[in-house]
Amino acid sequence: MxxxxxxxxxxxxxxxxxxxxxxxxxxxxxxxDPLIAAAERYxxxxxxxxxxxxxxxxxxxxxxxxAGRGIASYALARQGFExxxxxxxxxxxxxxxxxxxxxxxxxxxxxxxxxxxxxxxFPDESFDLVFARAVLHHTRNLENAxxxxxxxxxxxxxxxxAREHVITxxxxxxxxxxxxxxxxxYGGENAFRLDSYLGALKQAGFRSLEVLSPxxxxxxxxxxxxxxxxxxxxAKCCGKGSxxxxxxxxxxxxxxxxxxxxxxxxxxxxxxxxxxxAYK
Numbered sequence: 099m100x101x102x103x104x105x106x107x108x109x110x111x112x113x114x115x116x117x118x119x120x121x122x123x124x125x126x127x128x129x130x131d132p133l134i135a136a137a138e139r140y141x142x143x144x145x146x147x148x149x150x151x152x153x154x155x156x157x158x159x160x161x162x163x164x165a166g167r168g169i170a171s172y173a174l175a176r177q178g179f180e181x182x183x184x185x186x187x188x189x190x191x192x193x194x195x196x197x198x199x200x201x202x203x204x205x206x207x208x209x210x211x212x213x214x215x216x217x218x219x220f221p222d223e224s225f226d227l228v229f230a231r232a233v234l235h236h237t238r239n240l241e242n243a244x245x246x247x248x249x250x251x252x253x254x255x256x257x258x259x260a261r262e263h264v265i266t267x268x269x270x271x272x273x274x275x276x277x278x279x280x281x282x283x284y285g286g287e288n289a290f291r292l293d294s295y296l297g298a299l300k301q302a303g304f305r306s307l308e309v310l311s312p313x314x315x316x317x318x319x320x321x322x323x324x325x326x327x328x329x330x331x332x333a334k335c336c337g338k339g340s341x342x343x344x345x346x347x348x349x350x351x352x353x354x355x356x357x358x359x360x361x362x363x364x365x366x367x368x369x370x371x372x373x374x375x376a377y378k
Contacts, residue, residue, distance in 0.1 A: 107187060160179035224250045255377070263371065311365075313362045
């Protein structure tokens with residue numbers, strides 16, 4: 099794949115897989131094969147552990163919107179939900195065919211529907227949970243997508259929109275897109291201002307909203323963890339050796355959490371990740 103312009107998400111992911119210097123990104127994004135191993139790694143990740151905590155004791159019917167390869171559908175099914183995966187791309191690598199294969203290999207009942215989120219093909223009040231991982235910033239119409247997700251939720255249902263790209267001002271968008279490793283290949287990335295997400299969710303009808311900021315939630319931090327951040331800070335300050343080992347014990351995890359929460363107030367990176375927990 100030597101062409102600069104790619105026509106599909108599948109092409110972009112295949113190109114990324116072929117780049118020797120991008121193999122860690124491939125793993126961090128769960129684009130590697132075998133797919134069932136990538137899905138299991140997601141299920142064990144700190145990101146999913148935090149998602150699972152937010153879901154608490156919820157059960158019932160879950161809709162995984164923009165399900166991609168199906169890693170979240172896999173995790174939801176493992177957690178006991180009756181899962182419907184909504185994915186418009188038919189791809190056997192990054193789309194609906196991949197989810198069907200994963201469902202068969204994992205022996206998990208995941209129903210796959212090839213459709214877009216802006217017009218969900220389900221009756222009102224069909225699901226107890228709508229999970230959308232890195233979906234809202236890809237929508238053609240943010241307000242309509244949020245309205246549809248609200249519509250298909252049962253009263254008391256939960257929408258968890260995870261890892262959404264945020265910009266401070268509209269003029270930041272070109273800088274974010276230029277830095278994204280795959281946008282120049284398929285042209286499908288985007289980001290919205292925080293008030294645009296919140297406005298769309300409130301307009302849809304959600305009244306109880308929790309905003310998870312970029313540096314304060316394990317969902318947004320992944321693939322980083324608190325321990326990894328502490329280790330990298332110690333390595334930069336002390337290098338390797340006995341002093342660095344001592345410093346790892348001297349800096350408590352809670353101190354890293356507090357420092358990151360404070361840093362969130364000054365975080366202005368274009369494309370930084372937010373997550374939203376919204377109740378119907």
